[in-house]
Amino acid sequence: MLIMPACAQTDSEVPTINPTATYTTDDGEEESEDYSGNAPLPGVFRANPENVGEYTASYEWHFTLEGEESPYLTRYEEDTEYTFTQAGTHNIVLYATFVNGTDTIAYTEEYWAERGPLRVSISESQLEMPNAFSPNGDGINDIYKAKSNYQSIVEFHAYIFNRWGQKLYEWNDPAGGWDGKYKGKDVAQGVYFVLVKARGADGREFNIKRDVNLLRGYTESTGTITE
Structure with missing residues (x-):
């Protein structure tokens, strides 16, 4: 006997499945059948x-990029x-x-044709660094770090140098940053230099070099700088 897709799910005497996807984000875990997020994005998929009773079960998860025929x-x-690290829409x-x-009870193409796949969309990469902090x-603005609109960055390394080329600090997480100190002591107000090497989920390479103005006496509320 072969029972296909949805009709089998309504029969309490035969095995059924209810596939779900749960993603781990900065805000915690989120269960969703159609999710959009940034890479790297960990996901857990459950059948x-x-x-099941006396039935012997076999499972085969397929992960496929939208527009492709064969699963990757x-x-x-x-x-x-x-963990999703490639930009684009993934069908599971x-x-x-x-x-x-x-x-034999089988859930295959017909089941998913009616239900629709689990889907996750990974954004194209984006990364910008500011030119000042206070x-x-x-x-x-006490910490020098990537602008908050960064997304889908899977590799990141940043370095801070002074005007003489001395490395003062480095970090490897776009959510991290520099507090304006060197060996635990405040550095002087002035111009420093940042070098960032990063890679996005879509393969885009970032090689950012720019001046960083450290404005220790700057007051956000008044927009003034004091010595």
Whole structure:
């Protein structure tokens, strides 16, 4: 006996699946069948089978970029994990087969044609660095770091130098940054230099070189600089 897609899900006597996707974001975990986010994006995919009973189950997860015919990744466990690092729309489906003697319950193309795949869209990469910051302890712009609109950055390394080419600081997370100190002490107000080498999920390379104005006496509320 072969039972295909949705009709099988309504029968409580046969195995069913209910595939779900949960993504780990900066705000925590989010379960979604159609999610948009930035790389790297970890995801957990669960088959959630029910009524398996005496049936022997086999699973086949397919991860495919939209517009492509063949999956770039196939996994064979009931639940699987994957971290998305490539920009574009990814379609995820689960082919599940349950066998008990001569009875076979299969969830394949027809099931997903009716339901639609799990989908995740990874944004194109973006990265900008500011030209100034004001580490004066007022809690506003105290840290020199990437502008908050960065997205889908999978590799990042930044260096701060003084005017003589001495390296003062480095960091490898776009969410991190420099507090205007060297060996625990405040550096003088003035012009410094940042070098950033980064790569986006879409393969874009970033090689940013620019001056950084450290305005220690700058007050955001008045827009003035004091010595």
